[in-house]
Amino acid sequence: xxxxxxxxHASPTSTSAPTAARRHALAxxxxxxxxxxxxxxxxxxxxxxxxIVVLVGAGSTVSSTYPTPEAVQDRYxxxxxLPMFVLFQSQAFxxxxxxxxxQQAFGGxxxxxxxxAVLFVVRHTRSEEQRGRLELVRSAAVGHAAPxxxxxxxxxxxxxxxxxxxxxxxxxxxxxxxxxxLLGLVGxxxxxxxxxxxxxxxxxxxxxxxxxxxxxxVAYGLHFVRGLGHLVDAAWLTWASPSGWLEGTRxxxxxxxxxxxxxxxxxxxxxxxxxxxxARRDLGxxxxxxxxGRATAPGYLRGVAGMAWRQNRTPFxxxxxxxxxLGLVFGAGGTAAVADYADSPFAAEFAAAMNLDDxxxxxxxxxxxxxxxxxxxxxxxxxxxxxxxxxxxxxELTLAAPVxxxxxxxxxxxxxLAGSAAILILIGLSLTVTAPEVGGVLALTLTLVPAVWxxxxxxxxxxxxxxxLTVPLAxxxxxxxxxxxxxxxxxxxxxxxxxxxxFAHVSPYYTTPWSPFVLLALAAVLITAGLAxxxxxxxxx
Numbered sequence: 001x002x003x004x005x006x007x008x009h010a011s012p013t014s015t016s017a018p019t020a021a022r023r024h025a026l027a028x029x030x031x032x033x034x035x036x037x038x039x040x041x042x043x044x045x046x047x048x049x050x051x052i053v054v055l056v057g058a059g060s061t062v063s064s065t066y067p068t069p070e071a072v073q074d075r076y077x078x079x080x081x082l083p084m085f086v087l088f089q090s091q092a093f094x095x096x097x098x099x100x101x102x103q104q105a106f107g108g109x110x111x112x113x114x115x116x117a118v119l120f121v122v123r124h125t126r127s128e129e130q131r132g133r134l135e136l137v138r139s140a141a142v143g144h145a146a147p148x149x150x151x152x153x154x155x156x157x158x159x160x161x162x163x164x165x166x167x168x169x170x171x172x173x174x175x176x177x178x179x180x181x182l183l184g185l186v187g188x189x190x191x192x193x194x195x196x197x198x199x200x201x202x203x204x205x206x207x208x209x210x211x212x213x214x215x216x217x218v219a220y221g222l223h224f225v226r227g228l229g230h231l232v233d234a235a236w237l238t239w240a241s242p243s244g245w246l247e248g249t250r251x252x253x254x255x256x257x258x259x260x261x262x263x264x265x266x267x268x269x270x271x272x273x274x275x276x277x278x279a280r281r282d283l284g285x286x287x288x289x290x291x292x293g294r295a296t297a298p299g300y301l302r303g304v305a306g307m308a309w310r311q312n313r314t315p316f317x318x319x320x321x322x323x324x325x326l327g328l329v330f331g332a333g334g335t336a337a338v339a340d341y342a343d344s345p346f347a348a349e350f351a352a353a354m355n356l357d358d359x360x361x362x363x364x365x366x367x368x369x370x371x372x373x374x375x376x377x378x379x380x381x382x383x384x385x386x387x388x389x390x391x392x393x394x395x396e397l398t399l400a401a402p403v404x405x406x407x408x409x410x411x412x413x414x415x416x417l418a419g420s421a422a423i424l425i426l427i428g429l430s431l432t433v434t435a436p437e438v439g440g441v442l443a444l445t446l447t448l449v450p451a452v453w454x455x456x457x458x459x460x461x462x463x464x465x466x467x468x469l470t471v472p473l474a475x476x477x478x479x480x481x482x483x484x485x486x487x488x489x490x491x492x493x494x495x496x497x498x499x500x501x502x503f504a505h506v507s508p509y510y511t512t513p514w515s516p517f518v519l520l521a522l523a524a525v526l527i528t529a530g531l532a533x534x535x536x537x538x539x540x541x
Contacts, residue, residue, distance in 0.1 A: 055170065118219055425442070
């Protein structure tokens with residue numbers, strides 16, 4: 001009797017187990033979302049505000065920047081004549097002030113929206129998993145899909161806020177409401193696309209740094225695929241990228257809504273893939289299996305410098321390969337484009353404004369100065385490896401050996417210094433290979449090294465004295481460098497940009513013969529002070 005009863009009751013329970021598991025896959029999502037909002041109560045609003053400022057700022061300043069129809073037409077002709085604006089910003093689809101708003105806002109909005117989305121999704125998924133926090137969270141009544149769902153909802157909602165608030169701001173500045181809403185939704189679409197792509201990438205890679213780096217490369221690459229389609233007159237290449245779909249909405253120039261359907265379909269499909277993959281892998285593991293280590297360690301791992309190189313070797317090779325490909329592509333595409341516009345009056349004016357003797361090099365100067373910012377991101381991530389080792393306990397194990405704190409921290413800083421310089425040299429070489437007739441590109445990239453090293457110095461200083469604020473301060477420093485020139489064009493005094501951004505001092509607009517030496521000295525002072533701070537404070541803190 002007892003056995004029969006037990007069997008009778010066991011059967012329905014076992015049958016309904018898969019259904020119950022599916023039902024509770026999202027259990028706890030609301031609690032995780034509330035915790036994420038509490039954790040990001042400062043940096044998430046800053047991210048949203050920055051994107052809104054880029055979008056609304058473009059709309060509020062266009063009337064003062066181009067006050068007459070002649071000025072609008074002149075700018076439109078300049079965009080058509082100089083390919084770097086189309087490559088890095090967007091195509092201008094009409095000679096109207098409203099179309100110029102969309103053209104100027106598109107590049108900054110979509111790239112920075114995508115970068116922010118990548119960082120936030122990795123922060124709340126793979127990073128938490130790698131540190132062991134999700135294992136603790138999953139021990140409670142939390143479904144396996146809840147952490148990913150909470151991250152997607154958080155970043156997706158931020159993207160929606162960006163779109164709606166920006167649309168209201170643009171409309172309030174006097175722009176047509178329909179086009180304002182469409183341009184705002186372009187920002188939303190950029191966040192959603194990057195969120196969906198990163199949700200997939202976090203299932204493949206075991207380490208948060210790898211998922212973040214690949215996500216950033218993909219986000220940047222999709223924007224340039226769109227631009228290269230215009231550069232080589234291949235419309236299919238532009239439409240092969242979700243960035244091209246967003247550009248194809250043409251706010252204020254026809255207001256095409258249907259490309260947003262492509263964006264939505266892509267996001268839904270990618271998220272469905274991400275959730276399906278998350279259910280098939282083990283917690284803490286990636287679908288791309290980690291390689292087995294060697295039976296014996298090489299001799300260079302006996303020192304902290306060798307260990308730092310081993311930790312940063314794969315990210316360096318990924319970044320270096322990506323930049324080498326970009327350099328080769330931009331060199332080849334730029335050579336053809338320069339042949340068409342080098343003799344135009346717009347090219348001569350642009351070269352004169354940048355203090356360049358040869359108008360043909362103007363395109364390549366623009367390329368190099370756009371690429372220096374992701375090189376700065378690589379340098380920041382490399383220095384932040386020391387902070388990660390500190391908070392994860394790896395540093396404590398390392399310092400148990402006869403290793404000083406300064407030597408340990410200096411290893412990561414040295415990797416950042418050497419790696420960033422090597423990547424900038426590689427960019428110069430790759431551009432020179434495919435554009436040999438344009439001289440001085442390699443020398444130009446070398447002048448950017450001190451600016452990146454100052455950025456490394458700022459991060460090192462923060463790590464030495466305010467370690468808990470190292471990560472936000474590092475990205476704020478890079479953001480100032482990126483947005484400084486944009487804000488100058490919007491009316492910010494030059495002195496503010498020069499006082500806050502090292503990149504201003506290597507720009508052809510402001511540089512002097514002694515600027516690189518001043519930046520090198522500043523970098524040395526910042527790094528020395530930061531390492532001294534590491535030696536004096538507790539570990540971890």
